Amino acid sequence: MSKLFQNYKRLDIEFVKAKGSYLIDSQGKKYLDFSSGIGVTNLGFHAEVKNALERQVGEIWHTPNLYQNSLQEEVADQLIGDYDYLAFFCNSGTEANxxxxxxxxxxxxxxxxxxxxxxxxxxxxxxMSATGQDKIKEGFGDLLPHFNYAIYNNFNSVKELVTQETAAVMLELVQGESGVLPAEPSFVRKLATYCRERGILLIVDEVQTGMGRTGQFYAFEHYGIVPDIVTLAKGLANGVPAGAMLGKSHLGIAFNYGSHGSTFGGNKLAMAAASVSIAIMKKNGFLDIVQKHSRILLEELKKALANKNSVVEIRGLGYMLGIETTGDLIKLVEKAREKGLIVLTAGMNVIRLLPPITLTKEEIQLAVSILKEIFD
Structure with a gap:
């Protein structure tokens, strides 16, 4: 009997080894991983990340934020690039938010x-108070006040909620957990303009969409906007717990000495993994290949599943894709796993695909053939 809280519904599978885009379980079975650990190992199990961790653990793996940390400065510089941001490091997406x-x-x-x-x-x-899903909040009593919820892709619903006390609007550019729903470009641009004109901060949650997942380094780059605040995690350190919040530099005065902190935030191991992960993603031509191959994946999926009665829609952005289906979601995921493909679910009726962004054409073809089989 497990000594763990039963808040996770765990399958009777344990992955014990991994290489590239593949996982190996304790029985020696090999799986193509189209989940990336829920959008975390964006580069797959990459040798350069492994080497960076081994080098760092041989030197020092933690110092508190009472001292200088050149690795944090290095990663902050990589994340910020030409943008006018400051960085704060933490350990997860929820902490970044x-x-x-x-x-x-x-x-x-x-x-x-x-x-x-x-x-x-x-x-x-x-x-959780910012989250617009009741099922996430059930049983926890009163949440924080002063949060209101507009309708996604509906600009007027935002305007109706704005008051003199509105500090910020917070959104994902692809709603991942609820069904892989991309934001409409015209909605995002109109919202960004409105927030800027009204002095309302725009927070973009890039926890799942960031770090090359959508084919751009940040998803907001698809939309031609620059948010006031951006949150990151998941793929930031390619599997090592790490989160970050980027905020416009003029906001720096609000996070003055002692105002916020994190004991493990910006940990040496996490920053070593993040630095090499970002360097790989920013190599010349890398994201061009991500965009090209993700388009191939989407096209091949649409072609393979075009005549499947139970497939309603295939949608997404880059390597963040959803297959909406009227089929039995649990059985479909189980059948894929039996055939050696790990996929996720989203919402009530969507198969969610979050493969490593380093996929080869051969891996794309293998995954598409398995998905075609399970829908057959």
Whole structure:
């Protein structure tokens, strides 16, 4: 009998080895991983990340944030590039979103935050309060006040909620957990303009969409906007726990000495993994190949599943794809796993695909053939 809380529904499979895009279980069976550990190992199990961790653990693996940390400065510089941001490091997406909420409130002196129905921002009380899904909140009592929820891709629904006390609007550019629903470009651009004109901070949650997942380094680059605050995690350190919040430099005064912190945030091991992961993604031509191959995956899926009665729609952005189906979701996922393909679910009726962004054409063809088989 397990000594663990039963808050996870665990399958009777344990992965004990991994290489590239593949996982190997304790029985020696090999699987093509189209989940990336829920969007985490964006580069697959990459040798350069492994080597960076081994080098760092041979030197020093932790120092507190009472001292200088050149690795944090290095990763901050890589993340910021030509943008006018400052970075704060933490350990997860929910922590990054918590920091964003705190920064928005403290910087503006206002408390109201507009999020969206069916959004997901995390499971701490602040990030859970921003989440627009009741099932995430059930049983935990009163949440934080001053959060309201607009309708995704509906600009007027945002305007109707804005008051003099609105500090920020917080959104995902692809709602992942609720069904892989991309934001419409015209909606995003209109929202960004409106927020800028009204002095409302725009927070973009890139926990799942960032780090090359959509074919751009940040998903907001598809939309031609620059948010005031960006949150990152998942693929940031390619499987080592790491999160980050980027905020416009003029907001820096709000996070003054002692205002916020994280004991493990910016840990040496996490930063070593993050630095090499970002360097790989920013190599000349890397993201061009990601965009090209992700388009091939989408095209091949649409071709292979075009005549399947139970397939309603295939949608997404880059390597963040959803197959909406009227079929039995649990059975479909189980059949894929039996054939050696690991996939995820989203919402009530969507197979979610989050493969490594380093997929080869051969791996794409293998996954498509398995998905075609299970829908047959």
């Amino acid at each position: 918590e920091a964003a909420i705190k920064l928005a409130r403290k910087a503006t002196g206002k408390q109201e935050i507009i999020a969206f129905v069916n959004s997901f921002h995390g499971r701490t009380f602040g990030s």
